[in-house]
Amino acid sequence: MRKLSQGYHYLIEFYGCEYSQINSKRDIDTILSSSLDNRKIKILRKFFYKFKPRGVTGFLLLSASHISIHTWPEKNYAAVDIFTCIKKEETKKIIASITKKISHKNRNIALYKRGFLTNNSE
Amino acid sequence: MRKLSQGYHYLIEFYGCEYSQINSKRDIDTILSSSLDNRKIKILRKFFYKFKPRGVTGFLLLSASHISIHTWPEKNYAAVDIFTCIKKEETKKIIASITKKISHKNRNIALYKRGFLTNNSE
Numbered sequence: 001m002r003k004l005s006q007g008y009h010y011l012i013e014f015y016g017c018e019y020s021q022i023n024s025k026r027d028i029d030t031i032l033s034s035s036l037d038n039r040k041i042k043i044l045r046k047f048f049y050k051f052k053p054r055g056v057t058g059f060l061l062l063s064a065s066h067i068s069i070h071t072w073p074e075k076n077y078a079a080v081d082i083f084t085c086i087k088k089e090e091t092k093k094i095i096a097s098i099t100k101k102i103s104h105k106n107r108n109i110a111l112y113k114r115g116f117l118t119n120n121s122e
Numbered sequence: 123m124r125k126l127s128q129g130y131h132y133l134i135e136f137y138g139c140e141y142s143q144i145n146s147k148r149d150i151d152t153i154l155s156s157s158l159d160n161r162k163i164k165i166l167r168k169f170f171y172k173f174k175p176r177g178v179t180g181f182l183l184l185s186a187s188h189i190s191i192h193t194w195p196e197k198n199y200a201a202v203d204i205f206t207c208i209k210k211e212e213t214k215k216i217i218a219s220i221t222k223k224i225s226h227k228n229r230n231i232a233l234y235k236r237g238f239l240t241n242n243s244e
Contacts, residue, residue, distance in 0.1 A: 007192070007201070009203075011131065011234055013236065013237060044169075044171050044179070045181075047167045047183060049167070049183060057166070057183060059181050059183055059188060059190075061171060061181050065192055066181060066190055068181075068190070068205070070129075070187055070188075070205070079129070079205070079237065081203070081205070083190070083192070083203070110234065114135065114201050115194075
């Protein structure tokens with residue numbers, strides 16, 4: 001019996017975003033993908049989708065979990081999730097990169113530790 | 123200035139899972155994909171990946187947000203996320219379907235409402 005601790009899950013809300021930026025599939029792809037430059041994480045697969053008339057949704061499935069995004073340009077709002085199993089400091093660098101590149105007025109971050117429950121099955 | 127409320131994000135932990143089931147890419151795909159049968163949600167794209175020596179990770183990008191999974195068979199643990207913009211009752215049916223099909227001993231669910239912050243940008 002022991003404590004599990006499998007990963008850190010950051011739920012990030014960006015408010016006051018720029019309509020055109022978060023309505024661009026290309027911009028969103030660039031922002032998220034470049035946040036992994038020089039990191040030790042491999043992108044297994046990525047996919048972005050542009051809704052009509054507006055909105056972008058996408059995900060990067062990583063060797064160490066995932067990054068996802070859903071945007072509501074008409075509300076200048078974007079929801080970003082980062083779920084990683086790498087070191088917290090490394091994850092913070094990814095978040096800092098995304099935060100720097102997404103134009104926004106306010107940001108809210110919640111951290112949820114995944115797998116924290118005493119595991120009686122072992 | 124008003125309250126935003128863009129979606130419900132369920133963070134689900136399954137403990138005491140069956141090693142072979144959560145180590146099977148095919149089983150995981152079937153469990154998650156079939157949870158959307160008869161629902162009004164379209165799968166835009168799905169992707170599952172089997173790690174060596176073990177573990178499965180996967181993503182279903184939906185017309186109304188996403189479902190993700192990451193499994194640690196050696197710890198009998200699976201982390202499932204469901205982020206939807208559909209009615210709460212509909213989402214609960216999806217969760218019930220997944221819960222019924224993933225063999226497990228304990229489950230923990232946290233609900234996080236996304237986009238709940240007073241938006242000063244409008």
